[in-house]
Each structure stands twice: as structure tokens, then as C-alpha cells.
């Protein structure tokens with residue numbers, strides 16, 4: 001096996017001390033060009049049919065894309081037929097340019113123009129690779145020869161377009177492999193092409209700079225783009241476009257820095273399908289703007305539809321952690337993340353600037369639900385467990401009980417090794433705290449306030465269902481019950497924690513009480529719901545005390561066994 005980095009050479013950096021792009025900001029959306037139906041399509045195991053292309057095109061138009069590369073009609077009958085269908089069935093809105101690609105070969109360019117007969121607005125896109133590897137090894141031409149291919153094809157395009165004057169033509173030239181081309185040579189070729197097309201005389205021209213293969217860090221690509229932006233002739237009449245691929249995983253970053261470096265237009269595909277590691281992802285790039293308060297001019301609220309259609313047609317699943325679109329990108333499992341999200345969401349008021357920890361954007365904007373945000377596994381803590389109970393069941397717990405419940409939930413999660421659903425947490429809460437098994441039930445109570453406190457007579461259903469009356473005295477109802485239980489069982493109950501809540505009118509019970517008691521070595525907690533706060537408090541004490549009694553009854557039995 002050979003795994004030897006010395007086989008590779010570093011990509012040279014660019015000596016440009018006056019680079020401007022690092023201090024530039026992106027303040028508006030670039031022009032977007034969607035190339036799913038061409039670059040995306042040519043990378044599929046099963047290229048798209050005409051019917052699939054129609055559906056994809058329709059979605060791209062509805063989302064707001066105004067320039068859509070629809071295929072390589074001179075290379076494939078399907079692409080040719082699709083172009084014809086778009087035109088003949090009048091499927092292209094007036095403000096949308098369809099774009100098609102062709103090699104720099106006369107017969108292919110002619111066929112390309114044939115496919116576009118009757119189009120209202122069209123971009124004819126030609127390319128030839130300009131890098132040393134291609135010049136020397138693929139085309140076997142020197143620099144002049146390489147430039148001549150570009151110039152010749154620009155002439156064919158110009159002449160063919162002149163024969164179809166009813167179409168509003170844009171011409172696009174890509175020095176393919178621009179990212180690996182000497183930038184001064186790329187500029188020479190671009191200038192030569194523009195001398196044919198003369199953008200200064202009114203021809204709409206797009207110069208597209210592809211990182212056909214991503215070969216450097218994005219800052220180097222930005223330097224290359226800035227050099228073109230600063231040095232090509234007719235710059236003010238030309239749209240500079242970039243077309244980045246994701247070989248090093250930086251396709252979006254490279255496109256963003258390129259926009260800072262002067263690019264006006266960005267080509268990419270929805271969710272990044274494309275050759276090898278894919279094209280720059282239009283979803284990520286657009287949503288990155290949105291998350292900075294900049295209108296991407298594309299409707300990503302239809303994210304579910306985007307995903308469904310792209311997945312169906314490309315037969316490629318979306319990674320669960322794909323930026324903005326993946327199933328898990330708005331989900332936190334870890335405790336401290338959940339806690340921070342819960343606190344921030346509780347403070348967020350619609351209309352405010354979004355400032356929620358760990359969530360760069362509001363999931364609702366993309367049709368996602370807050371329910372997906374916090375999910376529980378063994379990495380979660382009390383904040384997350386409390387959030388799920390509050391969110392899904394409207395149950396708010398005091399901090400000490402959140403901690404207790406989180407511990408038992410964590411044990412479950414560790415035993416199971418996976419996710420614990422909200423329903424399961426709720427069942428745990430009900431079983432462990434609310435409906436204490438074989439517990440004591442409050443049947444009725446009678447309270448008398450006297451000078452020395454409250455006297456209580458309380459009827460309790462015991463574990464066998466029999467009614468037992470107990471009497472006690474205390475500062476309040478709870479104190480009186482504790483006193484009664486202490487007398488009856490010879491205990492010294494200490495109420496370690498107690499919280500009660502009024503639940504409002506829209507629940508079956510009006511009050512909830514949570515209590516933790518200590519009796520000797522034992523600590524037991526319980527929660528009770530009841531019609532009023534006194535009944536809830538008494539029942540909570542009875543439930544917790546009932547657990548103490550049950551546990552005491554078990555211990556001698558265990559000892560005997």
C-alpha cells in the first residue's frame with residue numbers, strides 16, 4: 001500500500017499584498033445560476049428524464065432562480081428534447097434565462113443554437129480547459145493554441161447568435177479549470193474572448209470562473225478572482241460568475257470569498273449535487289446570507305419540498321447534518337446545549353432579532369418545528385428533560401425535581417443506548433412520581449385553625465384500600481399531616497423540598513405539588529395533582545410517605561429472606 005504525501009505538491013499561493021476582499025462584506029445576494037439540470041445531471045448514476053427535468057425546472061423557477069442551466073443539448077437527445085419542450089410548451093417565464101453548455105466545437109455549437117430556436121432569453125455557455133495539465137496532457141496545445149480554441153468558439157457563438165436575432169442572447173465563457181490555471185493566462189484568454197464578444201457594445205457577457213476541481217484554500221481562489229476582477233478589459237460591462245466544486249469541502253466558502261473579491265454571480269446546485277464531491281450548494285450559500293439578515297431572493301421556506309424533490313430525482317439522500325436541510329441540524333442532544341436553547345427560546349419574542357444559542361436560524365423559517373430541537377439521550381441533562389415535559393405535556397417541574405428525573409432518564413438512556421422519547425419521559429414521570437404504586441390516597445380532610453396552629457383530621461386510603469383516619473397539628477395543613485404521620489409511624493419526617501403550582505383553568509386538575517421528604521436514611525419524592533393546592537400538597541406528602549412505608553415494609557422482608 002502506498003500512502004505517501006510526497007506524491008503531491010502544494011498549490012502555489014498568490015502574492016497580492018494589496019488584496020481588498022478580506023475587508024469586504026457581502027451586502028446583497030449575488031445573481032444565482034442553478035446548474036442542477038446540467039452539472040448536477042451529468043454526475044448522476046441515472047441522468048434525469050425530460051419529465052424529471054421539467055419538475056426540477058418548475059421548482060427552481062418557483063423558488064426564484066432567474067438563470068437556470070438546463071442541459072448540454074448538443075451532447076444528449078434528452079437535453080435537446082427538454083430545451084425544445086421548454087420553448088415549445090412556453091414553460092419559461094419572461095424573466096428567466098435558460099442556459100445551455102457546449103464544448104468549443106463548431107458542430108456542437110450549431111446544434112446548441114438549433115436547440116434554442118424560439119427561446120426568449122438564453123445563455124449560451126462555452127468552455128475549454130486552460131490549465132497546464134489540460135494544455136499539456138489532454139489537448140496537447142501551447143498557450144496560444146489554447147487561447148485560439150476559446151476565440152474560435154466565441155466567434156462561432158457570435159455568428160450563430162446573429163442568425164437567430166429574435167432571442168435575447170447572453171454569452172458565457174468558462175476557462176474550465178480556472179482555479180488551476182495561471183491567472184495571468186486566464187485573463188489573457190478572457191480578454192481575447194471579450195474582444196470577439198465586445199460586451200462594451202451591448203452584448204451581455206458572463207465570464208464564469210470555475211474551480212472545476214477545488215485545488216486550494218478559498219483565500220487563494222478569492223485572490224485569483226480579485227485579479228480577474230481588477231484586470232480584465234471591459235470589466236464594467238461583464239458579469240463575473242464563479243462555479244465552485246467541493247473537492248476540499250470548501251465550495252461554499254470559496255464562492256462567498258469570491259463574491260467579496262468582486263464576483264457578481266454564483267453557480268451551484270440545490271443541496272450540492274454535482275461532479276465528485278459536488279457543486280457548491282445553493283441552499284447553504286443562500287441560507288448563509290439569510291442568517292446574516294440579507295435577503296437571498298430565493299424562497300427556502302419550501303425546504304421540505306426542495307429536499308423531497310432533489311432526493312427523489314438524484315436518488316441521493318440528504319446527510320442528516322447537511323447545513324440547514326438535514327434532519328438533525330436543528331436538534332440538540334447534549335445537556336448544556338438544550339439548557340441554553342430552552343432559556344433563549346423562553347425569552348425570545350417574535351419580532352426581535354434572533355439570538356438563540358446554538359441555533360443560527362429559527363427552525364420555523366424552514367418549516368421545522370421546535371419539537372425537533374431538543375431530543376433526549378444519555379448526553380442530555382435536566383434542562384432538556386424539563387424542556388420536553390414542558391413542551392410536550394405542559395408540565396413544569398422545580399429545579400430539584402428536574403435533577404432527579406433527569407438522573408432516572410439518563411439511566412434509562414444509558415441502558416438502552418439510544419434516544420428516549422417524550423412519551424417515555426412522561427411515563428417515567430407518571431410512574432415514578434405522580435401515580436406512586438400502592439400508595440396512600442387522600443380521601444378527605446378537615447382543617448381547623450386555632451391559636452396554636454392548624455388541627456387536621458385526614459382520611460387516607462391505605463395500600464390495601466382501607467380508610468385510615470389520622471390526626472395532627474402543625475403550622476399549616478401540610479405540617480399537621482406530617483405531625484399525624486410522625487405520630488402514627490414513629491417517624492421524624494423532614495420536608496426537604498416543596499413546590500406547588502396553580503395550573504390554571506384549562507387542565508383537569510387546578511394544582512400541582514411536588515415534595516421531597518426525608519425519613520431516617522430514606523429520601524422519597526412525589527408529585528400530586530388535585531383540585532386545589534391544599535389537596536395537592538397533602539396528596540404529595542401522602543404519596544412520598546407511602547413510599548417510605550412501602551420501602552420500610554420491604555426491608556425487614558428482605559432481611560428475613
Ligand SMILES: CC(=O)SCCNC(=O)CCNC(=O)[C@H](O)C(C)(C)COP(=O)(O)OP(=O)(O)OC[C@H]1O[C@@H](n2cnc3c(N)ncnc32)[C@H](O)[C@@H]1OP(=O)(O)O
Pocket residue numbers: 039042072074075076102103104105127128129138139176212275
Ligand atoms: C467541467 C465540466 O463539467 S465540463 C462538461 C462536461 N460534461 C460532459 O462531458 C457531458 C456531456 N458530454 C458528452 O456527451 C460528450 O463528451 C460530448 C458529446 C461532449 C463529446 O463526445 P465525444 O466527441 O465522443 O468525446 P469524448 O466524450 O470522448 O470527450 C473528449 C473529447 O472532447 C474534447 N474536449 C473536451 N473538452 C472540450 C472543450 N471544452 N472544447 C472542445 N473539445 C473538448 C477532448 O479534447 C476530446 O477530444 P478528442 O477525442 O479529439 O481527443
Ligand SMILES: CC(C)C(=O)C(=O)O
Pocket residue numbers: 039101127174176177208210211212213243245
Ligand atoms: C463547465 C464548467 C463551468 C464546469 O462545470 C466546471 O468547470 O466545473
Ligand SMILES: [Mg+2]
Pocket residue numbers: 039210212243245275279
Ligand atoms: Mg462543474
